Amino acid sequence: MKNINKSKFEIEKSLKNIKENIIVPDIDGQYDSNKIYKFKQRKTIWRYKVVTAFTMVFLLCGTGTYAAFTYIFNNDSSDKGLTTAEVNGKVSYSNYFSEKQNLRVTVDGVITDGVRTVLHILFEGSEVKGGIPEIEEIYLVDEDGVNYPVTHWGQGDIKNNNKFDETIIEFDGSPLSKTNLKLSLKNINGIQDQWDIQFPVTPTNVKIYNTNSKASTDNFELEFSKVTFTSTYTILEGKSKNFDFTNSAKLSNSTGKVELLKSEGQEEDDLIKLFFPPIEESDRLTLEITSFENQEILSSLSIPIQ
Structure with missing residues (x-):
């Protein structure tokens, strides 16, 4: 333990010396010539201390004294597509809020991907009940007056003796360019009031490609x-005939494999949409349709990207 404490003391001392030798410009952008000369004299030592600083970070992480993100x-309200988007750095974090009658509502995370808009909401105050929040009306409008209808919201974690709650609200549609x-x-x-929160968003990119892929079995046809x-979905669109929407599916390429999140279809016109978590773009995808009961492969389809 003494050796560890001694090492930490030496590292802290090195960091202090690094701080003293960093050149910071004045307000008008000019540098102090004496500091520049001093810096040139000690350039070799400075490089050594930078290595020492990184060593300190490594040691501190190894002892568990770092802040985990x-x-x-x-x-439970997040699907795999949202989780993957956040891991990939596609979430905009914010702190825009409205507070009424001892209840603060904060938008602290936003995903807009051209297909859907998803907000992470915090509820703080004495009126937080825990569980799924009871909200009578929910509206989301952009600066051009476009309204995005809510599709669902769910329960998050309850913290601080039920004085801190969170939820995720998802809306159908998304702006395609930067807006408010x-x-x-x-x-x-049960609190009769209205909380209005305005915040900026910058949607992530959407890429759409054509394909021409068909598969058929004794029971169904897909095209x-x-x-x-x-950033949150990979979507396959086309037509189907006699397709059982209780079936499962997997989508893969050379970078990995993802499982079906949801499917949408209309029997009267045979339209179909299959939604998967985001997968890296490639020139070809492979789709496997499997039965819900035993995951038996019913059909396998190669999908070229044009």
Whole structure:
């Protein structure tokens, strides 16, 4: 233990010396010539101290004295697409809030990917009840007056003796360019009031490709014509015949494999959409349709990207 304490003392001393030798410009952008001369004299020593500084970081991490980053899209209300988007750095973190009657509502995380808009919301105050928040009305509008309808919201974690709650609210659609959004929540947990929060967003890129892929079995037919890559989804679109939407599916390429999140379809016109977590773009995807009961492979389809 004495050797460890001694090493930490020496590292801290080295860091202090590094700080004293860093050249910082004056307000007008000029540098002190004496400091520059001093810096040139000690350049070799400075390089050594930088290595020492990185060693300190390594030692501190090894002893568990570092601050771990916590992802916010990591609860039961988040799907794999949202979790992957956050890991890939596609979440905009913020601290825009509205406070009424001892209840503060904060938008602290936003994902806009051209297909959906997802907000991570914090509720703080004496009126937090825990569980899924009771919200009578939810509106999301951009600066051009476009309204994005809410699709669902769910329960997050309850903390600090039920005085701190969180939830995720998802909306259908997303802006395609940088804009300002306004979230309005009306009558929360029986409190008759309205919380309005305005915040900027910059959507992530959407890439759409054509394809021409068909597969058929004795029970169903599939034909895909479009593949969409977003920060939270990989989407296959096309037509189907007699397709059982309870089936499962897996999508893969040379970079990995992802499992079906959800499927959408309309029997009257045979349209189909399959939603997967984001997968890296490639010139070809492989789709496996499997039965829900025993994961038996019903069909395998190669999907070229054009």
